[in-house]
Amino acid sequence: MKLQKVSQSASPFSGIFFVHEEFSKCGLLRLIDRQLGKRNNWGYGHGELFRTWFEIFFCGGEVAEDVQEHLRSTLENIPGNRVASADTLLRELKELATEDTIVTSMSRKEYRFNINEKMNDLNIKFLLLTGQLEKGKKYDLDYDNQIIEHEKWDAKRTYKHTTGYFAGIGSIGDRIVYVENRDGNANVKTAQAETLARMFRQLRDNGITINRSRMDAGSYAKDIIDTVSKNCDLFYIRANKSESMTEQISQISEWQKVEINYKTYEVASIPFKQFFEERNYRLVVMREESDDAQMNLFTGDNMIYRAILTNDHEWDEKQVIEYYNMRGASEKLFDIQNNDFGWGRLPTSEMKSNTVFLIMTAMMKNFYNYFIKKVSAVFKDIPSTSRIKRFIFKFICVAGKWIKQSRQWKLRLYTDRPYDRLCLS
Numbered sequence: 520m521k522l523q524k525v526s527q528s529a530s531p532f533s534g535i536f537f538v539h540e541e542f543s544k545c546g547l548l549r550l551i552d553r554q555l556g557k558r559n560n561w562g563y564g565h566g567e568l569f570r571t572w573f574e575i576f577f578c579g580g581e582v583a584e585d586v587q588e589h590l591r592s593t594l595e596n597i598p599g600n601r602v603a604s605a606d607t608l609l610r611e612l613k614e615l616a617t618e619d620t621i622v623t624s625m626s627r628k629e630y631r632f633n634i635n636e637k638m639n640d641l642n643i644k645f646l647l648l649t650g651q652l653e654k655g656k657k658y659d660l661d662y663d664n665q666i667i668e669h670e671k672w673d674a675k676r677t678y679k680h681t682t683g684y685f686a687g688i689g690s691i692g693d694r695i696v697y698v699e700n701r702d703g704n705a706n707v708k709t710a711q712a713e714t715l716a717r718m719f720r721q722l723r724d725n726g727i728t729i730n731r732s733r734m735d736a737g738s739y740a741k742d743i744i745d746t747v748s749k750n751c752d753l754f755y756i757r758a759n760k761s762e763s764m765t766e767q768i769s770q771i772s773e774w775q776k777v778e779i780n781y782k783t784y785e786v787a788s789i790p791f792k793q794f795f796e797e798r799n800y801r802l803v804v805m806r807e808e809s810d811d812a813q814m815n816l817f818t819g820d821n822m823i824y825r826a827i828l829t830n831d832h833e834w835d836e837k838q839v840i841e842y843y844n845m846r847g848a849s850e851k852l853f854d855i856q857n858n859d860f861g862w863g864r865l866p867t868s869e870m871k872s873n874t875v876f877l878i879m880t881a882m883m884k885n886f887y888n889y890f891i892k893k894v895s896a897v898f899k900d901i902p903s904t905s906r907i908k909r910f911i912f913k914f915i916c917v918a919g920k921w922i923k924q925s926r927q928w929k930l931r932l933y934t935d936r937p938y939d940r941l942c943l944s
Contacts, residue, residue, distance in 0.1 A: 662718070
């Protein structure tokens with residue numbers, strides 16, 4: 520085998536040039552600079568730094584240092600592109616950070632929360648800019664608290680016996696719309712009503728209204744339910760077991776058999792008066808036979824009971840349960856953020872800077888949703904549901920280089936794939 524070396528520079532990641540172009544054309548670069556303002560020094564703008572962060576991950580990188588170790592030559596080949604150092608990228612996270620807030624729980628324990636309304640507002644405005652959300656349209660919202668595992672100095676021990684943060688996250692479909700960070704050992708119900716009130720307000724201020732909200736048992740508390748009911752038309756919240764609820768369930772005499780996901784359950788509905796005597800709330804109960812023969816002292820049977828609290832009186836029990844079970848899609852969203860967009864590898868040792876990173880990479884995922892739909896319309900082997908690894912192999916990894924002809928820069932790609940048919944904004 521004979522080897523010939525060519526000194527002319529060509530990039531193996533030339534698909535990133537299209538990402539770079541769309542970042543500006545869709546208006547995101549201008550939006551970031553307008554919303555976040557000028558940086559204290561007169562070097563790189565926030566938009567340029569965000570773009571570099573995006574391009575790192577869209578090329579398969581995981582940390583800021585990858586720009587210097589692996590990607591600088593590729594990114595600097597883009598005409599007019601300025602590529603900041605890893606130190607500058609990390610410094611920006613500190614510049615955009617807000618100070619932590621100390622929250623005291625009912626048991627007088629203190630926890631740190633980090634609330635960054637400017638970054639969350641930027642994320643929502645980006646979703647509006649790209650048409651992923653529309654003003655005046657009603658949406659369904661999921662809220663959950665997600666453990667962000669890490670071993671930085673400020674990590675706290677979580678209920679899963681790991682260390683990290685316990686961030687509160689709001690999502691609409693596959694789009695993250697709100698992130699608020701908190702200590703890993705914070706009780707899920709502590710100040711959650713205030714977190715939800717801020718999230719609903721930011722959405723409302725941007726013209727987004729919520730039709731239905733789904734939440735797990737971590738939101739089953741009087742003040743939280745009250746906040747949710749005031750900010751959406753319908754809600755569905757997993758109910759925690761209690762002695763009074765179990766006693767009420769044990770008095771149900773009529774059960775209806777339904778099939779959900781190829782499994783038979785018995786379902787029923789009862790009025791809910793535990794927190795709000797004056798409100799017309801409903802408890803949708805489902806039960807199935809336990810695998811063991813141990814009897815429940817309260818119900819006198821060996822059944823497993825689950826309940827969903829709702830103010831929806833139109834849907835039957837099966838519809839309520841199936842709709843609530845769809846919130847499992849948020850678990851996939853968190854898996855994508857952890858493994859594809861940096862949540863599993865936080866860059867700094869401070870909660871406030873890492874909160875900026877969490878929201879910025881949530882924006883990154885939202886941009887990915889927007890961009891891959893354009894790509895999938897042309898590249899039939901890249902579905903819009905593709906994970907980023909497939910996207911990188913199928914789209915980003917293509918040999919190419921920039922050449923200047925007649926005082927114009929042109930991108931030369933060494934492929935027969937239909938990049939020329941890709942219509943950007």
